[in-house]
Structures are given as structure tokens and as C-alpha cells.
Amino acid sequence: MPKIVDHEERRHRLAEAVWTLTLRDGLEGVTLRKVAVEAGVSMxxxxxxYATREDLVRDAIDRAVRALNARIEASIRATDPASAETMLRECLRAMLARDPESLRLLQLSVAVVGRAISxxxxAGVLAPGGGELLDFTAGLIAAAWQERGAPARGNGLIDADICWNLATSxxxxxxxxQRSPDEALRVLDYHLDNLLG
Amino acid sequence: MPKIVDHEERRHRLAEAVWTLTLRDGLEGVTLRKVAVEAGVSMxxxxxxYATREDLVRDAIDRAVRALNARIEASIRATDPASAETMLRECLRAMLARDPESLRLLQLSVAVVGRAISxxxxAGVLAPGGGELLDFTAGLIAAAWQERGAPARGNGLIDADICWNLATSxxxxxxxxQRSPDEALRVLDYHLDNLLG
DNA sequence: CCTCATGGTCAACGATCTTCGGCATGCGTC
DNA sequence: GACGCATGCCGAAGATCGTTGACCATGAGG
Known part of the structure; x- marks a missing residue:
């Protein structure tokens, strides 16, 4: 019947504006007017x-988290699946924001942490994928041990848990x-060397 | 000359009000008028x-972080200094908020993380004590190895770094x-068992 | 008693988010 | 081709917020 516009494209443009403003002025500095100017549309x-400012910010943050997850999964799919150890290292490295776009998305994801306490x-958006991710990671660790000819030891689920906690931290x-990606990478590799060695 | 009041006591009372509102409504939900009502004073x-709302919130957060640090240091001082391993475990356990007041202060500290990106x-307030803390912790790890009669191995500073990252995460x-203190404690102890054993 | 620095109050202003009624556009229908 | 009306969009009014500046109250010193 009436005019037809691409809602998804509109919302994405608005979310981009929210992202830019959030990184510049913080979440509290995101204003409907500023978003309108930044996106080049009317208030x-x-x-x-978006019915309310809260909805706008929520959706923008949600999109950032999803975009980051998509990037991580993409980099994982692009990794050689033959070596469990390579796969494990790549999964965890994906949390270290080693390119500008990932850094931007990671910063936005971090911005929600404060909000999550109330x-x-x-808080649900930030949940680390749940138990399946830990199972998958524990499987990678066990496979990496096997590749190296080392015997399994300890509790693989807890080892996986520790890996993800370290990577996210x-x-x-x-x-x-507060830390360069290179330095973070050294710490992560050091831990994996200890774990797998 | 004129009336004399305890500024520190007043500011502490206001900070307490900010804490309560922050945990209930989030940092953005902290309003001068609500703070006044909560503290039982006029706006x-x-x-x-406080000259500005920003100053009020900043000081309240600063007090929360300092109060948490003071609690951690107190629990450390109350620990038997004879055993390096006990001291190490207690230092790291202090980040797990195992009593209600610590939990409250920890939640408030987490609330700033989002703000820190812009x-x-x-971000400076959250800095993990800097290099001295890592040196101190590395010393504890080395001493714990000695107590157990195990030889030193790896890089003590990175081991300490990993410990603190895990504990804060x-x-x-x-x-x-998203995790009970008991479960967090199990994960932490598991890692320390691996590290020291 | 007067002075005046300190502690505290209040009203008005601009900016903001929200609500709600109205305007425009163009697809479906006759 | 003309009409109907759902969709997309706008703008002004109302409520709330932070900030500003002038104002009042108190009580120790002269």
C-alpha cells in the first residue's frame, strides 16, 4: 500500500550513529538530537x-554485540580445522580485537558491562554463549593434547572456562x-603453552 | 567563624545514596533530586x-573503588603472612566478593567499566594497581613454589598477570x-593448584 | 550590636525525552 | 484516473532534568 522503505537499513544507520556517539561521548552522551544529526535525519x-531512547540504545548495543560475535565466528570459520591447537588459539585470539573494526565493536560491548549490573x-546479552561453548572448547583442548601426544589431565571444562575468562579479561x-593487543596476545599464548605443554 | 559541619560525613552520606540508586536504577538513573530524597536532604x-552531577557521580564511584580496595587490603593484612601460598590465594580470593558489602562495592566498581571507554x-581508577602489584604477586608465586619444594619455571610476572586477570574476570x-562465589572460587583454586603443583 | 564567611535554599532557564495530533506519500482498489 | 488509508514522518506541548545565580540563615569574631 504505502511507501516502502528498508527498515533494517534505517535502523542500521541509526545504530552506526549511536556507536560513533557512544565511543566519543559515552553511553550517557547519546542524545536523540545528536543521533539525528549524526545520521543525517530528522529527530x-x-x-x-524507536519508541524510546532506551530502545534505541538497547538495539544499537545489541547490534554491536551481535556484529562482534559474527566477526569472531567468521575468523574461526576461516581457520584451518585440521589442527585443534590452531583452532583453539584462533578462537581465543578473536577476543583480543586485533583490527580496528573489532576494537570498535569490543569497546561498545564493554560499554554495556556497567549497564548490566542494574x-x-x-546481562543476558553478554552471557558467554553458555555451556555449549565451554563443551566445544574443552573438546578442542583434549584434541590438542592428543595432537601433541600428551595425556589428558585435570578438568577440561574448567580449563576451557579459565581460557575464556582470561581471553575476555x-x-x-x-x-x-590499558594493554596493547600484542602484549595481550603474548599473555594468552603463554597460558596456552603452559596448558598444552 | 560560622557554622561548622563535617564535610566528609556529608559527602559520604551522599555517596551512599548514589550507591543505592546506582544499584537500583543504573548510573544513568542517578538524579540530583533522587539523590536528595534518598539521602534525606534538600536538592x-x-x-x-558538588558543583555538578558529574562531580557527584565521579566522587561516589571513586569512594566505592577505594572502599573495595581498603576491604581487600584489610583481608590481606588479616591473613597469616607465614605461608606465601595462603597469602596468594587470599589476595586473589578477595576479588570474588564473598560477603554482601564486598559484592555491593564490586558491583559499583563494575558499573564504571562502561564509562571508562570514553x-x-x-579508566585510571580501574587500573589494577600497576606494576608493583604484579611484582608482589610474582614474588608470592615464587615463594609458594619454594614452600612446596618445586623448582621455578616460566615467567613469574606473566603468571601473576594471568592470576589477576582470572580473578578480576x-x-x-x-x-x-552469572556465577556464584563458590563456583568462582573453585575455578580460581583449580588454576592455582595447576600453577603451584 | 554589627560584620561577614560559611552552610544552605529556591526559582528560573535551557536542554532533554516523551506524548500526541497532524501532514504527506503512494500502493491497492474501484 | 480517482479515491481510501495505512505507512512514514514531522512538530509543538508537557514533564523532568541539570545548571545557574541570587538569596536567606546562622553564629563566631570585632
């Missing part, structure tokens, strides 16, 4: 696509600029 | 003690309610 249009819905450091 | 009085001043999980 009314912003309100047309907003359970946001290093990722946060990188996102906050 | 004018709040403004009298506010370098806040587990602490964040606990603060967000």
Missing part, C-alpha cells in the same frame, strides 16, 4: 523507528587501552 | 557539596550474578 524519524536484560584491557 | 544541599579519567561474573 522525528529517529523517534519513528539491567538483567543486558585481556580483551577488556585492550578495549580500555 | 540545594547536594548542589552545595572517559580516560575513569571471575569477580565481574560474580558481580553480574
Amino acid at each position: 522525528g524519524q529517529v523517534q519513528h523507528y 539491567d538483567p536484560a543486558m 585481556l580483551g577488556v584491557d585492550v578495549a580500555l587501552g | 540545594g544541599q547536594v548542589q552545595h557539596y 572517559d580516560p579519567a575513569m 571471575l569477580g565481574v561474573d560474580v558481580a553480574l550474578g
Whole structure:
């Protein structure tokens, strides 16, 4: 019937504007007017696509987290699946934001952490994939041991848990600029050398 | 000359109000008027003690981080200094918020993480004590090895780095309610068993 | 009693988010 | 081709917020 526009494209453009403003002024500095200017549209249009400012920010953050996950999964799929150890290292390295776009998305993901303490819905977005990811990682660790001819030891699930905690913690450091990606990578590789050796 | 009041006590009371509101409504939900009501004072009085809302929130967060550090240091001082391993475990356990007051302060500290991505001043508050802490921890690890009669191996500074990254990451999980303190403690102890054994 | 620095209050202003009623556009239908 | 109306979009009013600046109250010193 009436005009037909690409809602997805509109929302993506608005989310991009929110991203830019968030990295520059912080989450609290994101204003409907500033978003409208940044996206080159009227403030009314912003309100047309999001009922409330909260919805706008929430969706923008949600898109950032999903985009980061997509990037991580893509880099994993691009890795040689023949070597479990290579796959394991690549999975964890993906959290270290070694290119500008990943850094941007990682910083945005970190921006939600604060919000999550008083907003359970946001805490859910950050949940680390749940138990399947730990199972998968534990499997990689066991396979890497086998490749190296080392016997299995300890509790693989906890080892996987520790790996992801370390990787995400290093990722946060990188996102906050308190550590260079190279340094984070050295720490991560050191831990994996100990774990697999 | 004129009336004399305890500024420190006033500011502490206001900071407590900010803490309560932050945990309930999030950092963005902290309003001068709500703070005034929560603290049982007039809004004018709040403004009298803090030039701007930003100053108020910043000081309240700063107090929370300092209070948490003080608690951690206190629990460390209360530990038997004869055993390096006990000392090491206690230092790292202190990040897991195993009592309600620590949990509250830890949650408040986590709340700033998001803010830190666009506010370098806040990032400084979160800096993990700097290099001295790593040196100290590396010393504890070396001493613990000696106690166990195990030879030193690897890079003590990186081992210490990994320990703190793991402990803080587990602490964040606990603060967000995604993991129980007991479970976090098991993961931490598992890692220390591997490291020291 | 007067002075005035300190502690505290209040009203007005601009910016902001939200609500709601209205305008425009163009597909479907006759 | 003309009409209907759902969709897309806009703008002004209302409510809330932070900030500003002038104002009042108190009580130790002269």
C-alpha cells in the first residue's frame, strides 16, 4: 500500500550513529538530537523507528554485540580445522580485537558491562554463549593434547572456562587501552603453552 | 567563624545514596533530586557539596573503588603472612566478593567499566594497581613454589598477570550474578593448584 | 550590636525525552 | 484516473532534568 522503505537499513544507520556517539561521548552522551544529526535525519524519524531512547540504545548495543560475535565466528570459520591447537588459539585470539573494526565493536560491548549490573536484560546479552561453548572448547583442548601426544589431565571444562575468562579479561584491557593487543596476545599464548605443554 | 559541619560525613552520606540508586536504577538513573530524597536532604544541599552531577557521580564511584580496595587490603593484612601460598590465594580470593558489602562495592566498581571507554579519567581508577602489584604477586608465586619444594619455571610476572586477570574476570561474573562465589572460587583454586603443583 | 564567611535554599532557564495530533506519500482498489 | 488509508514522518506541548545565580540563615569574631 504505502511507501516502502528498508527498515533494517534505517535502523542500521541509526545504530552506526549511536556507536560513533557512544565511543566519543559515552553511553550517557547519546542524545536523540545528536543521533539525528549524526545520521543525517530528522529527530522525528529517529523517534519513528524507536519508541524510546532506551530502545534505541538497547538495539544499537545489541547490534554491536551481535556484529562482534559474527566477526569472531567468521575468523574461526576461516581457520584451518585440521589442527585443534590452531583452532583453539584462533578462537581465543578473536577476543583480543586485533583490527580496528573489532576494537570498535569490543569497546561498545564493554560499554554495556556497567549497564548490566542494574539491567538483567543486558546481562543476558553478554552471557558467554553458555555451556555449549565451554563443551566445544574443552573438546578442542583434549584434541590438542592428543595432537601433541600428551595425556589428558585435570578438568577440561574448567580449563576451557579459565581460557575464556582470561581471553575476555585481556580483551577488556585492550578495549580500555590499558594493554596493547600484542602484549595481550603474548599473555594468552603463554597460558596456552603452559596448558598444552 | 560560622557554622561548622563535617564535610566528609556529608559527602559520604551522599555517596551512599548514589550507591543505592546506582544499584537500583543504573548510573544513568542517578538524579540530583533522587539523590536528595534518598539521602534525606534538600536538592540545594547536594548542589552545595558538588558543583555538578558529574562531580557527584565521579566522587561516589571513586569512594566505592577505594572502599573495595581498603576491604581487600584489610583481608590481606588479616591473613597469616607465614605461608606465601595462603597469602596468594587470599589476595586473589578477595576479588570474588564473598560477603554482601564486598559484592555491593564490586558491583559499583563494575558499573564504571562502561564509562571508562570514553572517559580516560575513569579508566585510571580501574587500573589494577600497576606494576608493583604484579611484582608482589610474582614474588608470592615464587615463594609458594619454594614452600612446596618445586623448582621455578616460566615467567613469574606473566603468571601473576594471568592470576589477576582470572580473578578480576571471575569477580565481574560474580558481580553480574552469572556465577556464584563458590563456583568462582573453585575455578580460581583449580588454576592455582595447576600453577603451584 | 554589627560584620561577614560559611552552610544552605529556591526559582528560573535551557536542554532533554516523551506524548500526541497532524501532514504527506503512494500502493491497492474501484 | 480517482479515491481510501495505512505507512512514514514531522512538530509543538508537557514533564523532568541539570545548571545557574541570587538569596536567606546562622553564629563566631570585632
